[in-house]
Amino acid sequence: MVETLVLLVLNFLLGIGCMASVGWLAMNHVLFTLDGLFLSITCLILSLIFFLNCYWNLRSQELNSWLRDGLKNKEKSNGTKEANTEKSI
Numbered sequence: 776m777v778e779t780l781v782l783l784v785l786n787f788l789l790g791i792g793c794m795a796s797v798g799w800l801a802m803n804h805v806l807f808t809l810d811g812l813f814l815s816i817t818c819l820i821l822s823l824i825f826f827l828n829c830y831w832n833l834r835s836q837e838l839n840s841w842l843r844d845g846l847k848n849k850e851k852s853n854g855t856k857e858a859n860t861e862k863s864i
Contacts, residue, residue, distance in 0.1 A: 779837045790825035793818040
């Protein structure tokens, strides 16, 4: 389940990186050259793929089930600690 969280964060960072490279091309006035157009289209397509993967992971409830399982485990550990303190008193 940790893989889902790592992939989500990695895809998000790679999508932001692709968008940042398009912004860098625009700030350096290289965006409207032939090379700049090709690179910007490629980066925009890659960022679309990365962001769609993030959206798909969030939409398919993989992350929510992982978080729910983590909260259940945390509640169980808190419940056993409370039960142990009540028994000792």
